[in-house]
Amino acid sequence: MKKSTSTQDYLKHIYELSEGGEPASTNDLARVLKVKPASVTGMVQKLANEKPALVEYQKHQGATLTPVGKKAALEVLRHHRLLETWLVQTLGYSWAEVHEEAEKLEHVISEDFERRIAAALGNPTRDPHGELIPTPDLKMPQDDSASLSSLRSGQSATILRVNEDPNLLRHLDELGLIPGIRLMVTGYSPLDNNLTIKVEKKSFVLGLNITTKIFVEVEK
């Protein structure tokens, strides 16, 4: 029942690509997995014919996960996000550096290792990017964050998560807008949806392009 590295990566990426409701297309999977579309077709057909089936697949309609496949995907995702958190906390990796390392380690660590790092980290619920970490019984917790773009003047909030786009990440890192930081909205421009936000003593004006990609917990 132990799944290959390849299978685990397929399941993880099918999970991520189909989170929005749409099945993951052959082409999109090929892109994120860095293999040819023809290879993806072969692999999803195989995963759909396993017993029990890991994916639901109809020709030309893309792939979604069965409950069994989803468990397996969340297992890998839990490993990945715990590992990223742990590499950052204990080995001084930067936010940006951890991904590749976790991408390889996620497939080889034992359940014991998983429990040990989770415990050592105090059973965190989010990774360094702010992504939710699946629970030990492999459920994805409900995301209670709100988009920064939905806030208005006077509201305060703490950053939980930012989109993983590397360019955005670097930009926000320079501004100090990273998970854990507290901010306050001091202005809103209805015409262009710009928000003025204040962090510590500094203020920035941010466009919709940015504010929709920052997720926060609003103070009541």
Added chain:
Amino acid sequence: MKKSTSTQDYLKHIYELSEGGEPASTNDLARVLKVKPASVTGMVQKLANEKPALVEYQKHQGATLTPVGKKAALEVLRHHRLLETWLVQTLGYSWAEVHEEAEKLEHVISEDFERRIAAALGNPTRDPHGELIPTPDLKMPQDDSASLSSLRSGQSATILRVNEDPNLLRHLDELGLIPGIRLMVTGYSPLDNNLTIKVEKKSFVLGLNITTKIFVEVEK
């Protein structure tokens, strides 16, 4: 140039089996690698035909490492031993539990990861079992330890390493005879080569079967 997990394990075990001077035999490799002898023949032939060659191989004569193969073997061994040290130090693994975990991780960590854990541990020279860790430039350090069996009454020493035999390990663990412990020889029996040793306030009499498998640094 990046070597497969399989190749890395072959090289590591050829290194270990041929440390005594004799080439590693097909059968012995099959045993430690948990693979059939026929598979070993195929693989060592392949490794001998790589350019540059990783092993020296003559039909029926077993395999030894070329300088290139030896570097690669020491690389894996360094990873393995650093990982074991680190898992014990930072995640509370016991002495006995680490091996399997390190066996898988050794093949996937980056050089950056290696440097980070080495630095975090203070660049250790021995792993938790007391085995020497290859240096960053992949040389095996000179082993300056002496067998406990060579000591005589009045000499004091610190345990550096014990043989990895699981039964012996458990026994010595109960007696508190583990790397780092200081002991003194208080008696020697020429007829059976038994040694009486004192650790803290306790004394034990140990036979040659045990004393030849404990390695120490003698105090001058």
Added chain:
DNA sequence: GTCAAAATTTAGGTAAGACTAAATTATTTT
């Protein structure tokens, strides 16, 4: 609704690295 472009699938191959069964070579025993 037709038709070209884009996406997807099929068919046929390759490379690693394992296995089994049979053949060969080496080592012991007598």
Added chain:
DNA sequence: AAAATAATTTAGTCTTACCTAAATTTTGAC
């Protein structure tokens, strides 16, 4: 020195997961 036993190698398969090239299906522009 021959026979028996043990170790090793060869030959032929299998599985996994990739690839390319060609065929097909779907979609979007007119």
